[in-house]
Amino acid sequence: MTLLRRPFFWIIGAVILTFALAPTYGNNVELRESLLLAAVYITLASNLNMMLGYAGYVNFGGIVFFGLGGYFCVWLMSALGWPLVAATLAGGAAVSALALLFGLGILRLRGAYFALATVGVNQGVMAFVTNFGPWGGATGIYLSPALFKPLGGPAQALWTIYYLLVGVMGLSLYLSYTVKSSKFGLGLLAIGQNEDAASVLGVPAPRYKAAVYSLSAFLPAIAGGLYFFKGAFIQPPDAFDLQLSTEVIVIAMLGGQGTVTGPALGAYLYEELRGWLLTSPTFSNFQLVIAGGLLLAIVLFAPGGLMGLIYRRWPRLRRILE
Amino acid sequence: MIGLLASLLDGILVGAVYGLAAMGITLIWGVMDVINLTHGAMIVAGMFGVYLLAGTLGVPVYATLPIVLVGGFVAGVALYWIAVHRVIGQPPLMSLLSTFSVNLVLIGLGTAVWGTVLFNVQVSLPGLSLGRYTFPGTHLMAAALTGVIGGLLYLFLYRTRTGKAVRAVSGNREAAELVGIPTRRVLALSFGLGVALACVSGMLIATLFPFTVLSGDAYQLKSFVVTVLGGLGNPAGALAAGIALGLLEGLATPFMPVSWTLVIEFVLFVVVLVAFPGGVLGLRRARAH
Numbered sequence: 001m002t003l004l005r006r007p008f009f010w011i012i013g014a015v016i017l018t019f020a021l022a023p024t025y026g027n028n029v030e031l032r033e034s035l036l037l038a039a040v041y042i043t044l045a046s047n048l049n050m051m052l053g054y055a056g057y058v059n060f061g062g063i064v065f066f067g068l069g070g071y072f073c074v075w076l077m078s079a080l081g082w083p084l085v086a087a088t089l090a091g092g093a094a095v096s097a098l099a100l101l102f103g104l105g106i107l108r109l110r111g112a113y114f115a116l117a118t119v120g121v122n123q124g125v126m127a128f129v130t131n132f133g134p135w136g137g138a139t140g141i142y143l144s145p146a147l148f149k150p151l152g153g154p155a156q157a158l159w160t161i162y163y164l165l166v167g168v169m170g171l172s173l174y175l176s177y178t179v180k181s182s183k184f185g186l187g188l189l190a191i192g193q194n195e196d197a198a199s200v201l202g203v204p205a206p207r208y209k210a211a212v213y214s215l216s217a218f219l220p221a222i223a224g225g226l227y228f229f230k231g232a233f234i235q236p237p238d239a240f241d242l243q244l245s246t247e248v249i250v251i252a253m254l255g256g257q258g259t260v261t262g263p264a265l266g267a268y269l270y271e272e273l274r275g276w277l278l279t280s281p282t283f284s285n286f287q288l289v290i291a292g293g294l295l296l297a298i299v300l301f302a303p304g305g306l307m308g309l310i311y312r313r314w315p316r317l318r319r320i321l322e
Numbered sequence: 323m324i325g326l327l328a329s330l331l332d333g334i335l336v337g338a339v340y341g342l343a344a345m346g347i348t349l350i351w352g353v354m355d356v357i358n359l360t361h362g363a364m365i366v367a368g369m370f371g372v373y374l375l376a377g378t379l380g381v382p383v384y385a386t387l388p389i390v391l392v393g394g395f396v397a398g399v400a401l402y403w404i405a406v407h408r409v410i411g412q413p414p415l416m417s418l419l420s421t422f423s424v425n426l427v428l429i430g431l432g433t434a435v436w437g438t439v440l441f442n443v444q445v446s447l448p449g450l451s452l453g454r455y456t457f458p459g460t461h462l463m464a465a466a467l468t469g470v471i472g473g474l475l476y477l478f479l480y481r482t483r484t485g486k487a488v489r490a491v492s493g494n495r496e497a498a499e500l501v502g503i504p505t506r507r508v509l510a511l512s513f514g515l516g517v518a519l520a521c522v523s524g525m526l527i528a529t530l531f532p533f534t535v536l537s538g539d540a541y542q543l544k545s546f547v548v549t550v551l552g553g554l555g556n557p558a559g560a561l562a563a564g565i566a567l568g569l570l571e572g573l574a575t576p577f578m579p580v581s582w583t584l585v586i587e588f589v590l591f592v593v594v595l596v597a598f599p600g601g602v603l604g605l606r607r608a609r610a611h
Binding site for chain 2 (some may be wrong): 056105106111115120121177249286290294
């Protein structure tokens with residue numbers, strides 16, 4: 001187990017433990033809700049980062065995985081009576097398979113074309129779901145409160161969902177780390193640098209791209225299932241909210257695309273910033289404006305994000321952090 | 323039968339305006355290999371331009387066109403120097419993200435000011451009757467103005483010295499620089515022109531349909547579909563493809579709910595890109611620089 005000897009493995013473990021334990025002190029529900037959102041952000045940003053940071057493909061519609069996962073899970077539970085864990089896992093697998101199918105089509109497109117097609121995938125799926133009868137069409141699906149019973153009632157269920165989401169977040173960080181230190185990850189990074197050169201050197205680019213697209217769909221879909229189960233309600237505009245997709249890109253870029261720590265750091269900071277903006281009377285309407293301004297500043301002046309700045313200041317940290 | 327024919331003819335009129343919007347994208351792409359994701363926001367800016375000028379200040383609706391055109395051009399040149407110039411020649415990721423973030427800022431400001439309610443611009447133009455069907459005057463006027471602007475753009479690109487410089491930079495930036503063309507100024511000019519076209523098309527669309535601050539996304543997607551149909555960097559192709567898309571919409575609307583049109587257009591977008599990867603070759607060319 002060389003993994004256990006790497007300091008970064010223990011850093012991830014400490015983060016998960018902090019997330020799991022912090023809100024249990026004094027039953028701090030407010031902190032739990034804030035951390036829950038941070039865990040969702042970290043999950044989405046880490047998985048997006050495998051496309052954006054490693055392979056260099058912008059996925060503007062990454063939220064489609066989250067929303068579809070939510071739909072599969074909520075539908076399996078309400079219509080077929082599946083238990084939560086089975087429904088989320090099935091949702092994750094189904095969305096991953098769908099992503100592979102989409103990926104084989106749209107990943108033949110490069111760079112900017114791919115980015116545009118991902119917006120189209122999200123909008124297309126949203127339009128499909130809006131017109132799809134079995135999933136409630138435009139009105140969506142409501143979950144009956146009875147479904148919370150097997151988890152020990154609504155109050156206990158919220159804690160269970162929180163722990164599960166923290167678990168998913170941990171898996172995302174771990175996956176992000178494992179992929180980066182694998183041969184597969186090296187291939188992706190090579191594609192990100194120069195796809196033609198990578199192909200010439202023997203990286204099976206089409207297969208790797210489809211694989212990472214599908215892989216980056218799995219955990220967000222599970223997170224989506226848990227998230228929408230928690231709300232007991234899902235409808236197309238919430239499930240396929242391009243604004244959330246956008247925020248996730250800002251998060252990945254803010255923390256530092258292509259690093260494992262970056263998206264997590266970015267997610268935490270962004271969640272803090274967002275909380276502050278929402279409560280500030282002056283800025284509550286300007287959340288998008290500030291997110292956009294932040295992204296522009298990063299792209300123009302610090303394309304490496306916060307991790308890029310940190311590495312430049314303390315190059316030795318490269319050996320510990322990923 | 324006459325209903326379908328009328329729907330098709332009307333599709334051509336509306337499609338011409340889509341073509342105008344797509345010309346804006348294709349011009350910028352052709353000259354500097356940047357996909358302008360502020361396009362949707364700029365279309366909306368044009369819509370609100372005519373709404374404010376005509377609705378609040380009482381300027382005649384079609385007299386706002388030159389004002390919107392000039393305003394769009396100035397905004398585009400400013401945008402070039404603020405957000406685009408630094409990312410020219412970098413990986414496509416960077417220009418995508420920088421224009422995308424400007425789009426966020428603009429849409430965010432728009433929603434903060436106007437919310438997401440529907441607006442429309444009142445125009446009274448007599449229609450043209452054809453049997454039982456009447457073509458709205460606004461549609462005819464929009465198509466006619468699109469023709470005029472398209473013609474002027476053609477004259478500019480092919481008959482003026484500056485226009486020829488734009489085409490030279492589009493063909494090969496380094497070579498253009500070597501023969502003494504001030505490429506930076508040409509890039510800024512082209513970006514301004516592209517944005518001006520987006521604003522004008524938004525202004526014309528506002529006379530056809532009601533709109534919200536968020537309408538830009540749908541028209542942006544349409545513009546991209548048209549752009550890839552017509553071939554990237556080819557303004558005349560964009561106009562033809564816009565008309566083709568309008569025809570398709572005209573053909574589809576009698577048979578299916580409107581909410582499906584976007585899905586069909588997106589599928590078309592991917593199929594065209596995958597089956598006729600002329601565009602993808604364009605990107606390879608960009609990477610080889």
